[in-house]
Amino acid sequence: MSASDTDFLGRPVIAVTGLGIVSSLGKGVEANWEALTAGRSGIHRIDRFPTDGLRTTISGSVDFMGEMGRTSTGLSYAMAEAAGSEAIIMAGLKDDDFAGPLFLAAPPVEMEWQHRLRLDKMDGAEIEEAGYDRLLQIARKHPDPSIYHLTQCSRISELLADRLGTRGLPITLSTACASGASAIQLGVEAIRRGETERAITIGTDGSITQESLIRFSLLSALSTQNEVPEKASKPFSKDRDGFVMAEGAGALVLESYAAAKARGATIYGLILGCGERADDFHRTRSKPDGSPIIAAIKAGLADAGLEPDGIDYINAHGTSTPENDRMEAMGLAAVFGDRLKETPISSNKSMIGHTLTAAGAIEAAFSILSLKDGLLPPTINHTNPDPAIELDVVPNEARRQEIGAVLSSSFGFGGQNACLVLGRAPGA
Amino acid sequence: MTDEPRHVLITGIGLVSSLGEGIGAHLDFFGRGPGLQPNINSQDYAPYYVHGLPPIDWSKQIPKRGDQRQMETWQKLGTYSAGLALEDAGIPMDETVRGEIDMIVAAGGGERDAAVDAMVMERARGSNDAGGVINDTLSTELRPTLFLAQLSNLLAGNISIVHKVTGSSRTFMGEEAAGISALYSARARIASGQSEICLVGGAFSAERKDLILNFDLAELMLRDEWRPVFARSGAHQGIAVGSVGAFLVLESPEHAAKRSAKAYARLTSATGDRGRRERERTSQRFADLLPKLSSSMDEVMVLSGATGLSDLASIEREVLAQRLSGAPLRAYGTMLGHSFEAQMPAGVALAAGALSRGMAIPPFDTGEEKPASAAPRQAVVTSIGHLHGEGVCLVEAIEASRP
Known part of the structure; x- marks a missing residue:
């Protein structure tokens, strides 16, 4: 290994050699990047299920994955498969024999309403009264392993491991809306430990159902600005009123820089550092002083060996909820000081919505594309800035700007805070 | 990062099951065997068998009523067990100390509101x-x-909120594999210097008809007649679910020494794999995970996390008979029930406790399990997942361990 193969702590430098993206904007890196940098929104009215009586009737659902889209588990797999396969092929490797470990951020799954209602209609129960006792009697008469499979949280990674030819026991993880970033962090750590030369990290989320929408709605987390769907997600705006649920998947092939170079792979960018810090204040709200967010950002910078002035662009978590955007801006101000106002920061969620478990992975993939192309996607729907948040949000139109390092932040329910620092490929 | 892999010590255990709470209570109970009876509820879930929880005073580890109200049994069980592990490790309730502790939790999902579900139907x-x-x-x-x-x-x-563990917070999912990966990841991070101390474990609440429904749709549940795990076969095989909360504090020797903490045992390895479940391939993968041991088999104990599915148990026993021939074997699911995400952490907890006491665990099933002739020095803990995922941990006795 030469000096450039290791970082300031003597650890292997982590290269990104492949990307894959699915979102409401489309399938594939090219289609997504083109739409995102053109400032197009993927948010639309929901027609997957009836929305009568619901406070929110819009989403960034992914409705083009065919039959697999009929269940959350199936859709989450199909998008992960598409993104994972795209990333591996882009890396110049075989998409059925990746030969490295899989780190998967996936939504928790359970039985869906379509299955409960289907079972309840069947015969075979002595108990007439609706409920689980009746369903258990029916299940004994009419076993159906296909429903059981959809309820297993290891299902998606099992299918992916076979399809992509990954090695070892895949890790399926959930750190809520930070999951995608956490998956990348696990991959980085495995390569730094020298366990593997490459890893594939995927974040996927296809869990928009009536129940999931209602659950978020009951927590008052969602935008109810249904009239013009594509204008509902407006991070850092004064009239933001919640996030827009969305679906998608993002995949990155991570490799030790030395291994990537040795096989002549194209290097699209680097993962320079990862930081995390849990919040012990509240199940859905951040500690009022922002200290866990601040600590996570600082940990990411420290792991990358950078000071705040080494960051040229921030890919925000920017959910468009009143709480998140205020706390995120406050946390960034505490770390970046006066420099924050001069640092462009934009939220991909203004266009693709909040892809929840997948968000950190998709946004890391977009961050690599920003580094590669010198192009910052905009924060759209920014016509009414929040005067309490003074940021250069790259309003409404993409901007050409050469950048060397990006901070990508992810914050989630349950006190989850994770930050990635991504860098431009050497010589690019 | 350190160049040489470091040892990884187990310095705290929090174990709650149908048998009681605390590693000591579990070992004391085992010490009264052989011929022990598990604590099984066969009435409320008939024709299924559920190792349910004894009454627990949640406020001992979750002091605020407000916090308790935010959780159902699964989260309370995990949060309670995590608190026991931290207390057992002697880690003070001091935010600056606990704020440096990493955390990996193996988790499924929480309880549904069965009444609302029934109303919709x-x-x-x-x-x-x-x-x-x-x-x-x-x-x-x-x-x-x-x-x-x-x-x-x-x-x-909830563990962050109640116990102030905030160094990091990672949740792994995926049934048995989640527990295997959690131990693997926590151990690897400490051994390599990426972490100094980590709270790791999981919880499973068995008293849930919604979950039993999922599993019995694939005809995986034991019904009608209870038998010990290794005696299950033919129509009398399947899973008897058990409520378990199992957390460990893993720590580098340097970190433990600095706070004068004594360890139960060393977590020498934690490995996992997966793949297609044809008999030969499963046997080969499982055999490859087993450690190569030099000591006499008298001093090795195998704690099997076998599920109660007889094909998998037969593969496991066949490989163990070849590779660790003569080592006493115990299927701890016979006593605790099967706890999916918590299964591997529970096995490692029992292994560490028994090694520290120098205690040979008596047979749980005198028909299938032989008495041990010596106190164990090494424990191999296995978990072959009910559907997929296989894992093996090696836990070893250390000098000057906790009494």
Whole structure:
């Protein structure tokens, strides 16, 4: 290994050699990047299920994955498969024999309403009264392993491991809306430990159902600005009123820089550092002083060996909820000081919505594309800035700007805070 | 990062099951064997068998009523067990200390509101608009905070809130594999210098008909007649679920020495794999995971996390008979029930406790398990997942361990 193969702590430098993206904007890196940098929104009215009586009737659902889209588990797999396969092929490797470990951020799954209602209609129960006792009697008469499979949280990674030819026991993880970033962090750590030369990290989320929408709605987390769907997600705006649920998947092939170079792979960018810090204040709200967010950002910078002035662009978590955007801006101000106002920061969620478990992975993939192309996607729907948040949000139109390092932040329910620092490929 | 891999010590154990709470209570109970009876509820879940929890005073580890109200049993069980492990490790309730501790939790999902689910099904029967029924009923009947009691990563979230563990918070999912990966990842991070101290474990609440339904749709549940795990076969095989909360504090020797903490045992390795489940391939993968041991088999104990599915148990026993021939074998699911995400952490907890006491665990099933002739020095803990994922941990006795 030469000096450039290791970082300031003597650890292997982590290269990104492949990307894959699915979102409401489309399938594939090219289609997504083109739409995102053109400032197009993927948010639309929901027609997957009836929305009568619901406070929110819009989403960034992914409705083009065919039959697999009929269940959350199936859709989450199909998008992960598409993104994972795209990333591996882009890396110049075989998409059925990746030969490295899989780190998967996936939504928790359970039985869906379509299955409960289907079972309840069947015969075979002595108990007439609706409920689980009746369903258990029916299940004994009419076993159906296909429903059981959809309820297993290891299902998606099992299918992916076979399809992509990954090695070892895949890790399926959930750190809520930070999951995608956490998956990348696990991959980085495995390569730094020298366990593997490459890893594939995927974040996927296809869990928009009536129940999931209602659950978020009951927590008052969602935008109810249904009239013009594509204008509902407006991070850092004064009239933001919640996030827009969305679906998608993002995949990155991570490799030790030395291994990537040795096989002549194209290097699209680097993962320079990862930081995390849990919040012990509240199940859905951040500690009022922002200290866990601040600590996570600082940990990411420290792991990358950078000071705040080494960051040229921030890919925000920017959910468009009143709480998140205020706390995120406050946390960034505490770390970046006066420099924050001069640092462009934009939220991909203004266009693709909040892809929840997948968000950190998709946004890391977009961050690599920003580094590669010198192009910052905009924060759209920014016509009414929040005067309490003074940021250069790259309003409404993409901007050409050469950048060397990006901070990508992810914050989630349950006190989850994770930050990635991504860098431009050497010589690019 | 350190160049040489470091040892990884187990310095705290929090174990709660149908048998009681605390590693000491479990070992004391085992010490009264052989011929022990598990604590099984065969009435409320007939024809299934559930190792349910004894009464627990949650306020001992979750002092605020407000916190308890935010959780259902699964999260309370995990948060309680995590608290026991931290207390057992002698880690003070000091935010600056606990703020440096990493955390990996193996989790499924939380409880549903069975009454609301029944209401939706009832109303949908008389309606030609099931979608509308779901919208109306869930919008008005679901408790808003129940979502947080269901979210997988909110067990870790509650542990942060109640016990102030905030160094990091990672939740792994995927049944047995989640528990295997959690131990693997926590151990690897400490051994390589990426972490100094980590709270790792999981919880499973068995008293849930919604979960039993999922498993019995694939005919995986033991029904009608209970037998010990290794005696299950033919029509009398399957899973008897058990409520278990199992957390460990893993620590580098340097970190433990600095705070004068004594360890139970060393977690020498934690490995996992997966693949297609044909007999030969499963045997080969499992055999490859087993450590190569130099000591006499008299001093090796195998704690099997076998599920109660007889094909898998037969593969496991066949490989063990070849590779660790003569080592006493115990299927701890016979006593605790099967706890999926918590299965491997529970086995490692029992192994560490027994090694520290120098205690040979008596047979749980005198028909299938032989008495041990010596106190164990090494324990091999296995977990072959009910559907997929296989894992093996090696736990070793250390000098000057905790009494």
